[in-house]
Amino acid sequence: MPDEIRRQRGTNDDNPPIGADPYTEFLSHDLPAYVGLPSFQKLPLLDDAALAGQRPDVAIVGAPYDEGTSHRPGARFGPNAIRAATYHSGSVNSLQMSIQPFEWLDVVDAGDAPVVPTNPDRAHEVIGRKVAAVLASGAIPIVLGGDHSVTLPAASAVAAHLGGRSLGIVHFDAHADTAATTWGSLRSHGTPMRRLIESGAVAGRNFVQVGLRGYWPPPETLEWMEANGLRSHFMTEIETRGAEAVVADAIAEALDGPDVVYLSVDIDVLDPGMAPGTGTPEPGGLLSRELLRAIRQVVMAVELAGMDVVEVSPAYDVAEITAAAANRCVMEALSSLAARRRDAGQVPRKSWPGLE
Numbered sequence: 001m002p003d004e005i006r007r008q009r010g011t012n013d014d015n016p017p018i019g020a021d022p023y024t025e026f027l028s029h030d031l032p033a034y035v036g037l038p039s040f041q042k043l044p045l046l047d048d049a050a051l052a053g054q055r056p057d058v059a060i061v062g063a064p065y066d067e068g069t070s071h072r073p074g075a076r077f078g079p080n081a082i083r084a085a086t087y088h089s090g091s092v093n094s095l096q097m098s099i100q101p102f103e104w105l106d107v108v109d110a111g112d113a114p115v116v117p118t119n120p121d122r123a124h125e126v127i128g129r130k131v132a133a134v135l136a137s138g139a140i141p142i143v144l145g146g147d148h149s150v151t152l153p154a155a156s157a158v159a160a161h162l163g164g165r166s167l168g169i170v171h172f173d174a175h176a177d178t179a180a181t182t183w184g185s186l187r188s189h190g191t192p193m194r195r196l197i198e199s200g201a202v203a204g205r206n207f208v209q210v211g212l213r214g215y216w217p218p219p220e221t222l223e224w225m226e227a228n229g230l231r232s233h234f235m236t237e238i239e240t241r242g243a244e245a246v247v248a249d250a251i252a253e254a255l256d257g258p259d260v261v262y263l264s265v266d267i268d269v270l271d272p273g274m275a276p277g278t279g280t281p282e283p284g285g286l287l288s289r290e291l292l293r294a295i296r297q298v299v300m301a302v303e304l305a306g307m308d309v310v311e312v313s314p315a316y317d318v319a320e321i322t323a324a325a326a327n328r329c330v331m332e333a334l335s336s337l338a339a340r341r342r343d344a345g346q347v348p349r350k351s352w353p354g355l356e
């Protein structure tokens with residue numbers, strides 16, 4: 001960014017210099033988080049054509065679809081709630097990773113997949129195409145759900161883009177989401193992981209789950225999971241071994257063969273006290289700090305091919321607790337991607353195209 005423009009940028013500690021025009025217009029990116037239309041972190045909102053031209057490092061994609069929901073609906077409103085659930089704008093600074101992620105990564109908001117209601121096949125198709133457009137631009141897609149069924153088109157698009165390389169998936173969730181059907185339907189938020197394994201997008205043995213608990217699925221589904229080699233780490237294991245040791249095993253299992261990892265975060269892996277705004281809350285889950293640390297642990301250890309954060313249902317939320325946690329799941333991943341660049345000896349970006 002040119003010095004002249006940087007001087008006019010209004011970060012929290014860098015307001016217009018003394019003597020400058022007090023009515024200086026701030027860059028959109030630097031206006032307060034609640035001012036203006038909410039793209040993710042007020043980052044540039046790009047359509048697919050602009051995306052292809054700019055070729056960013058990471059693109060946020062909204063998947064506002066919740067007709068796969070088995071219980072409380074409303075995750076279609078999740079993407080915009082996650083975008084809006086922040087009080088920071090401008091060049092944010094991760095205290096966890098000691099890095100300003102947007103100084104290292106070109107991150108944009110690619111908007112939402114053009115979903116319409118009442119047509120699940122079409123919804124999944126347009127989500128898959130949107131993620132494919134992001135991948136074609138060279139960016140890593142980070143998908144904001146939406147119910148967990150959106151992982152089926154999103155992770156399928158990532159797998160299809162890998163060429164000869166293979167995919168592992170690390171899946172944080174209270175639920176296995178490996179049902180054969182949900183009341184006879186193949187496309188629900190209870191079935192996407194079985195569809196991904198059946199299609200060959202990911203091998204069962206490289207599909208690794210963390211945080212399972214509660215009263216579902218039934219024994220026959222667990223038997224299918226075992227027969228297909230899934231590695232599932234229940235909450236009871238985290239209670240005895242701690243999250244960090246379990247996540248270290250999950251990373252090794254996902255990378256046992258594959259080259260890259262897709263990270264799927266169902267916000268209901270958190271305890272409902274820390275994430276009430278979700279469709280199927282299950283008591284006894286992770287703390288927010290455990291999940292945010294786990295995301296840093298995963299992203300620092302793998303080559304991230306794609307990610308989603310799903311099942312935020314704002315109507316059931318309280319004081320934006322759940323949406324804020326989901327926003328920070330994304331921010332932890334972005335900060336970790338930036339830290340990997342720093343650790344690899346790359347240099348920060350000289351300018352921020354699109355932000356001026």
Ligand SMILES: [Mn+2]
Binds near residue numbers: 311
């Ligand atoms: Mn789920």
